[in-house]
Amino acid sequence: MFDYHVHTNHSNDCTFEMESYILPAIAKGLEGICFTDHVDIDYPGTSIQFDIDYSKYIGEVKRLKDKYNDKLEILTGIEFGMQPHILEEDNSFFQNKSFDYILGSIHAANKKELYGGDFTESKSGHLGTLDYFNDMIFCVKNYNSYNNLGHIDAIARYVSKGSFSASQYMEYIEEVLKIIINKGKGIELNTSGKRYSLQHFHPEPSIIKLYKELGGEIITLGSDSHNPNTLGYGFEEAVYILQSCGFKYNTIFRKGKPEFIKL
Ligand SMILES: [Zn+2]
Ligand SMILES: [Zn+2]
Structure with missing residues (x-):
């Protein structure tokens, strides 16, 4: 199996070096990992900058590929924060860069x-959640570079504890999924939810089921690890969930192209 969502110290919210993930990945029996460090242009609210030094990033992946050549497949990805007002950066950032996999994620709502x-500042959790889904609809529609959309219902972590219910927002989620499918893009099953004291992974099973019913086939598995200990976290259960939602394959990306792997 492949873990397609892994952060390292190239992300400002992670301190672990790329190389520290390699032996744990091999020990856990993973066939490959795809590093997806953060690029969030104009990330709001703090002075933290989420950006990578592209040549350093690529150089480090190449060094590890050479060193661990036949033991683990190592892929170069990125988690790109999408926001409506930075749409033009989508084009300029990716010029002269190439990645195996681009995970587009929503980490902000209404800036x-x-x-x-902060997204609920001076408004209710419900209105903040609507901002989140409206931004998501705009971004999946107008951005083109991403392969898959990250953690669709991650908002569940941030509205006041336990108050988010996906069923309340299913028409928004359905619109997101339809756009993604029409554009030939996919989603991820991100197993981090249960590490954030939720009862489910992202997205929760009802959304995965809806995605499948609408014709969605492209889905990657990712732990969203910020620590080598959580590589492949919950993957056994994730496979079970995918199978019970009707999936026979999960997806990996090499050089931006989806490949389907039997579950
Ligand atoms: Zn994310
Ligand atoms: Zn992430």
Whole structure:
């Protein structure tokens, strides 16, 4: 199996070196990992900058590929923060760069940070959640570079604990999924949810089921690790969930092209 969502110290919210993931990945029996460090242009609310030094990033992946050649497949990805007002950066950032996999994620709503809860500033959790899904619809429709959309219902972590219910927003989620499918793009099953004291992975099973019913086939598995200990976290259960939603394959990307792997 492949873990397609892994952060390293090339992300400002992670301190572990790329190389520290390699032996744990091999020990866990993973066939490959795809590094997806953060690029969030104009990330709101804090002075933290989420950006990578592209040549350093690529250089480090290449060094590890050479060193661990036949033991683990190592892929170069990125988690690109999408926001409506930086759409043009989508084109300029990716010029003269190439990645195996681009995970597009929503980490802000209406130019306000999710992580610190700022998106509900002076409004209810419900209105903040609508901002989140409206931004998501705009971004999946107008961005083109991404392969898959990250953690669709991650908002569940940030509205006041336990109050988010996906069923309340299913028409928005359905619109997102339809756009993604029409554009030939996919989603991820991100197993981090249960590490954030939720009862489910991202997205929760009802959304995965809907995605499948609408014709979605492209889905990657990712732990969203910021620590080598959580590589492949919950993958056995994730496979079970995918199978019970009707999936026979999961997806990996090499040089931006989806490849399907039997579950
Ligand atoms: Zn993310
Ligand atoms: Zn992530």
